[in-house]
Amino acid sequence: MKIKIHLFTLLTGILFLISYFLSDFLWDKLWLFYLTPSIIFGFSFLSFFVMAILKKNISGILIGVIILGVFLYSEVIESEIFKSKKIVEATLIDDQSAMRLTLRADSTFEMESSNLFDEKMYKGNYQLANNKIIFKDKRDENNFIPDTVSIIGDRIILRFHKNGKPITDYARYFDITKNEIKKVYDKK
Structure with missing residues (x-):
């Protein structure tokens, strides 16, 4: 056979x-x-x-x-190869999970949320207004990330106290590892 x-x-x-x-x-x-x-x-x-x-x-x-x-x-x-240039990369890590945020020059973002049992990727559009990032699409499963966040120094701050001071407790902000926003928007 x-x-x-x-x-x-x-x-x-x-x-x-x-x-x-x-x-x-x-x-x-x-x-x-x-x-x-x-x-x-x-x-x-x-x-x-x-x-x-x-x-x-x-x-x-x-x-x-x-x-x-x-x-x-x-x-x-x-x-x-076919994606727009990364202009911001930031990470928020806590004891049991991690979130990785990537902002691209074409005003799109990728949010990878992972824990021991699950990994999800969210993609969408964003807009910059001075030091604010305004997300136009869903960023995470349970709305932990607000639709507007602020870049202050080498951090992306999620929330502020009533007195306007940034909340920088453990796992309440993103650490920025790459920030080329000024370089990209100065060329425009």
């Missing part, structure tokens, strides 16, 4: 791509084991792809190249 390598290459390649594109869903369902399907189907796909190359199975090679092309294309699209 002759094994149809190209069919196995196609099947395992499609299963690998499905598990790769659904990794966020699998993280919610399988937690630490969310990579298991991608690893199993990825190694299976690569094995059949190598077998197709060794056996000079043109259909298997073509299918393998297409599957790898789709995977690489999706990685390149999500990389920094």
Whole structure:
């Protein structure tokens, strides 16, 4: 019985791509084991792809190249190559979680919120008004980050006391690690 390598290459390649594109869903369902399907189907796909190359199975090679092309294309699209320049990077870390804020020159932001069990990414638009950042879209799950925050020195302050003094208690502000706002807006 002759094994149809190209069919196995196609099947395992499609299963690998499905598990790769659904990794966020699998993280919610399988937690630490969310990579298991991608690893199993990825190694299976690569094995059949190598077998197709060794056996000079043109259909298997073509299918393998297409599957790898789709995977690489999706990685390149999500990389920094096609995104606007980062002008602010800031982090808020507490005992059990972390939030990473990135502001880009095209007035978009990314907020990555993570804890031991979960990781979420929020994307949207913002506007700058002097030292204020005004978020136009949802920043986090429970509105911990207000829609308007202030940049004071090397911190992004979330809230102020009634007397106007910034609240700088533990885990109540972002530490800015990169700030190029002045450089970007001075050029405009």
